Amino acid sequence: MMKWINILFALCLFQSVTAQEWTCYLNDEKAQPRERLVDFKHIELDIEIMPYQHLVKGRATFDIEPLAIPTDSIWLDAPDISVLGVSSDQNDSIAFTQNREGIAIKLESPIQPGGMFKLYVDYSAHPQKGLYFVGWKDSADVRQIWTQGQGIDNRHWLPHFDYMAEKQTTELIVKFPKGYPLLSNGKLVSKKDDGDKTTWHYKMEKPHSSYLLMLAAGTYESDTITNARGLEISQWYYKGQEDMVPYTYKGTKEMTEVITDFMGVDYPWDRYSMVPTRNYLYGGMENTTATIFAETFVCDSLQYHDKNFVYVNAHEFAHQWFGDLVTSVSPEAHWIHEGFATFFHHYWLGEFFGKDEYYKQLDIYRSASFAASEKNIRPISHSGAGSARHYFKASIVIEMLRQELGEDAFRTTLTEFLKRYAHKTVSSEDFLRTVYDVTGKPMNWFWDQWVYRGGEPMVRAELTKKWGKSYLILEQTQPDSFGTFRLPMNMKFAVDGSDREMGIDFNARKDTVELSFDVKDVDYFILDNAHKLLMQEDKQQKEEQWLNQMLNDNHPMDVVQAMRNLELTDYDKELKKLFEKSEFDFVKIKLISMVSENKELVDDLLKLVKEESVEVRKAYVENCKVTNVGFLETQLIAPSYELRREALKKIIEADRENAETYMRITEELKTDHQFLYRMDWLHLAHSVEYITEEKFISEMEKYSGPGYDFVTRNRALMILRAKNIQSEKVIDNAMDAAQSFNRSLRSSGCQYLKDLDEDTRKELLQKVMLSSNSLKIKRLERCLK
Ligand SMILES: [Zn+2]
Structure with a gap:
């Protein structure tokens, strides 16, 4: 298999020398549209x-x-x-x-x-x-x-x-x-x-x-709001859960306005609705005019800080244009659907929660893209490129295109593309052609390296001095099979306390750039000052330069890059200072996760952490060994289930004697909606003997049953299995779970059944065999044999 891929690449590279325009695909049978004889x-x-x-x-x-x-x-x-x-x-x-x-x-x-x-x-x-x-x-x-x-x-x-x-x-x-x-x-x-x-x-x-x-129906109610452009939006919810609506659909009105403005094309349909569903298989689905999403995104004020609908909301709404109005002609252009939906939800996260959240996500998208290349180097236009590429890498590619074209030209291009292909189908090539028609820029090189070809560049950069002159040596060190990339880089050099910017179109395997200042005066340097290029950096800096970068640069991506390149154990004082002055939760959360073993520093940060956001406090309590009972007690009433849960675990560890008091405090704070948190509480209450075995089992049995979403049931079955509790009721619930259409629920039910002793399984199997439903028999046989 690998051989075949290598041969293909060799062919493509050869062609690139002999012809100006070329397209390279890996062998992708699904790239062809399906045959049809009638319309x-x-x-x-x-x-x-x-x-x-x-x-x-x-x-x-x-x-x-x-x-x-x-x-x-x-x-x-x-x-x-x-x-x-x-x-x-x-x-x-x-x-x-x-x-x-x-x-x-x-x-x-x-x-x-x-x-x-x-x-x-x-x-x-x-x-x-x-x-x-x-x-x-x-x-x-x-x-x-x-x-x-x-x-x-x-x-x-x-x-x-x-x-x-x-x-x-x-x-x-x-x-x-x-x-x-x-x-x-x-x-x-x-x-x-x-x-x-x-x-x-x-x-x-x-x-x-x-x-x-699409179709959805059931025990629902709905609210309708109208945005500034006159679009009617129906927000569906479960009967009796109207108090969840403001948190679940937070920001919807503004989001729909901001995204429509960006598109430059009116919302293409009459109205828009969103409906939550139980045991849903994905996060959300952009059915035309009517998005379906998973019940797990329905949230109250506390869950809002743990898991909310904000990004899925924006993602599915953006699909109403990219995917629904303009649709890929074959899976080859699937990246246009998911890349743009992700681009827009990422953009909205930045607008709604701030740049901090934007960079936190970008860091995740980048890492996922690089990780995908360790398995194979399929391009984003490959039908089997996988989610990390169709969603994350494609959204970064679109962001790079935005950077390359400039804001106005990029937006005009999108608008033209949406108008030109409204209610039609598109290929990657159609998008490229639109870019050319609108901007006059031939972007074949860009499509070649980011759309049709896989892999990402790795750039080694080193400052050097030769015959009295200062240079920056750049080298692309990715494997040959990835090809050579053209990288328009905006570099920044911090020299004697002031910044010098320099642009270079780096499109060779190796390049040497002469500098107008002495390398020994460089405090640190940044290769991609715009923070857009999808490249891995192998930047040769002295420890002191990394330290300068960490403490003096004001971009969170650069600060985190420096932290990753330093031996942090040596810099307690500096890290504390950084924590104190940084405006970014992203930096603070990364810092906490990197120093969690450093007890002295962790204790030292406590005073500062107290004043921080829920997210930073959560990272602190989750990652570090926290023993300060006073601090933990205040976190038991924090506006986040996850933070409350982690604080409760830590406080009981630190002050076992008073476990009963803590269980009592938190029991009063229980809420019936967030079952995951409730189950963790029960689990803990049971292990410190705050509640009886009977009470624990009877409530857990309930959560493993068909009245709950699969995420709740999975957790219940997992806990019951771990505790080796095999009541008749749970066995019934596990049998029901093992037949579900939801694969994840099916697997938890099956796992539970497999743990039962042989006689019980035999007995159950005999009962199943009497059923007339062949699918039911098939699904249960596997777990019971
Ligand atoms: Zn999507």
Whole structure:
């Protein structure tokens, strides 16, 4: 495999010498769009969903226009679907054959390009994917259905040509039990009650891809707000949780305004809604006009400091343009969806929480990108590049493009790109062409090294003096297979207390730059003063220079870089000074994690930490051995569950005698929403014998059951397993978990069952074998055998 990759690279590099323009891909079969013979113009779905039976049935109507070649067959993806009949506006019954993947429809005579016709498919389905049912078979308070179309799962409940580059207008008419609000894409045309059912009619007047089709319904309520541009935004929440709305959706109005302004193109659809869902498989999904997100992001004022919805909120909203309005023609351009969504959520984090948060995230994105290159060097335009590249590296590449083009040209380019390809599909090449058309700048070199080629540069830099003259020697030391990069660098030299800036277009393996000052006067130097270039630095500085950089530079990325290059144990005094004067939580948090073993300094920092933000205090209590009971006591009421939990653990360690008092204080502060924190509290309370075994088990049993989100259930099952508690109730809950559609929950349930003794497992297996549900048997067999 590696050999083949190397040969490809050799070919590409060779071409680069002989031709001006070239594109290099690793072998990527998925880079090609899917073949299609007809164009689907409109899908109308008229269905009934019966949640108690996990059943969908009804009719799908397609408006179809054949493409250039006459065709007599149409393929629809339809796993899990029983097709009852196919007809058209010209024919009452059309022949079809069905296999596990879908149906092939055979028309009587070939249809000619240009002619439109309607095709009807009557069907029913018990979908195992794509459409999920939560809580209908239990007596749970929360009952939901929701869909997840991306990648190719909507085909499990709706037979259709399921391909992201196929865009059509859509209309969903859905009959559902009365009393459960139902959300789908686009405008709500009508809502009619009929006995104990309600029929909801939603319509999308502009075309979009079918993977973005969505449905969600259940025990919900919603609030609608309007932003300054007149966009109506519906914020859905669980019945009885209206007090969570202000924290969950914090900043939504401003975020939607700021991102729309940046795009330079109005929000492309009629309205926007967001709905939380239980046992959701990802963080969020940007269905056109209606984002679905994981219940774990629903937060109160305390969880807001631990895990909030701010970045996912911005990410999914930005996808309404990048992904939904302009869609990649094949997985080759998937980075345009995720790269821009990440670019915008990163931008918004900087606007909302400040530059500090922006750099904290950038550090994570950079590290993830470099780590990915240790496994393989697929470019961001490779379908299998992985999340670290499609999201993080791609967003940094977009940021570098912004830097290279300049702010105005970058924004004009984005706007033009969105206008030009609105409701159409794009490739990486289309984006490159737009950059050229708007700015006149040929950016092929940029696309070549950042989009079509993988790997990142590693730059070695050393100051030197020869024959009385001062130089900076730059060298690209990344492996040959990564190629040579063109790096427009803005360097900064701190010389005798003043800064000298210098720009260089470094595009060779090695370069020597003559300096106008003496190297011995250089306090320290910065290679990328704009902090944009995705390169690893191997900067040769003396210890004293690193120290100067750490103490005197005012950019948090440079300060952290210096900290990573110093033996910090020698600099207690300096580190304390740095902690005191730095404005950045990012610097303080990194500093705390690097000196956590240094007891003297840790104790010394305590006075300063007391006055710091929740995040810094959390880092301190989590990372360091803290024994100061007075300080820890004040943290027990901090506005963060995580900080409270860590402080409670530490205070009990430090002052075991008074454990009961601390448990009592924190018990009163419990809240029913944050179950993770509650379980940790129970765990601790049980181990210090503050509560009885019975109380511990009965409450933990509850959290392992179907009335809770999978994250809560996973933790409950894990704790119960660790404590070797095997009650009938927990076994039932684990059996239920082991059959879930949610893979993570399935795995926790299975782990728990595997730990049971052989006889119990045998007994359970016998019971399972009597069930008629083959998927259930299959899933449980694996855990019980
Ligand atoms: Zn995304």
